[in-house]
Amino acid sequence: MATDTTKRPVHEVILEKVKLQATPGDAQSVVDVMDKLGWDNHWHMSLGDAKAVFVRQAIREHKPRTLLELGTYIGYSATVIGSEMVATWKELGGGDPKPLLLSLDINETTTAVAKQIATIAGLVSPTGQSTVEFLVGDCLKIIPTLKERFPNGFDAVFIDCWKQLYLPSIKLLEEHGLLHSGSVVIGDNILNPGAPDFLAHVRNSPRYETTVHESTVEYTNDKDWVTVSKVVA
Template sequence: MLLTLLYSCTGGAAVLYALYRWIIPFIVQYHAGLALIWHDKFVEGMLDMLTRSTRPQRLLAAVQKNATRGDPRSVVRAIDQFCRHKEWAMNVGDEKGCILDSVVSEANPTYVLELGTYCGYSTVRIASLLSPNSKLITVEFNPEYAKIARQVIAWAGLQDKIHLVEGASGDLIPKMQEMFGVKTFDLVFLDHWKDRYLPDTKLMEKCGLLRKGSILLADNVICPGTPDYLEYIRNSPQYESQYFKSHLEYTKVEDGLEKSVFLG
């Protein structure tokens, strides 16, 4: 009787572990809604409770353990390894990150604005490709994310290239010229709240922060999706747009980046 109960408990535990470790992660790789619910609701909440830490704190610990201080690319690799093999996180990711790299390298921007820092992954990718006299301003609404991002940026050795400001994008965009002496941005990377893509783009237009040739690069335009932004940017005579098909970070779910050149 006791042995039967023991075998049943052991078998049940093995099934639950297999579901958690392999079966469910495999299934959600191909389903957008399930992927976001599984990673952002269930797994993150469970690990927060078990470890008494947050996902950004665990990501920072992985960087400090596995990345070489002062080496931005090793910081990127450490985060990618953490997100692929340990715990998913909402970075632009390695696949779309290569597209981001190519756009930054091609544009060779002097002034860059990033909306949505999170833990600093894309911030590090962008800043590592900038020339010595370039400036990257990154905006993060969540103070806890900003705290972690500053440490990730410092570990990468890029703190002198990056200005991280905390606050709401809608409040900060009109102050950019006054705060940083920037007339216009050569490149803007949108990766914050998806419902802010369109109003913030219109706000940048209104504030004169875009010049002829300025590039907007928007992440997650398919998943979770930014339909109002895409409708505007693709139909406005002020922009010439190109879609780069890819996948939601660290999954097989379709996602992509929209590159839009401001024509004035």
């Protein structure tokens, strides 16, 4: 008998389906399962396949070795970005430092799901160095503590948390020296539901060169934007 998924939290359904249908160690198969569920009556507030195109493009172009993600949810974007970071690292011949994505979120339950999904994708290792690490807490409290571990800052940042946190988060990153020349800040949901103060900041500050990519909200046809802002000063 098929499992009734209609009354269960969507993150539980997605984790179950990923465990059953994805190929362990194959990040793309994990993403494919999650995308299919997103389009087939299990909508989830992940990055989504349409906007992932622009995020992958930014990772391939800028080839970050360290990336800070603000907003983990269930690990879709961490899987997309982490696997792309590994691919570009291998194309450059590997070596140290290995790519590292640090993902922050305040929700313990969905972060636990994200860790399991990233493990299935082959990005979290129970024994060796993981490509993706997860940290639970308030990003506005955690960001000021990161300079000690990341003295050179981050090569890239992906922001997909509560929209009212976008602007204070990027200002904290600036204040604590966690962005350097060449760093790239990627913002999701810039149009829908929208982060207008963040958009004004990265458009108007001489510190950034910003490109706005027109796309659609995850698993819908509603319009949305992704921004890619390169630190130039």
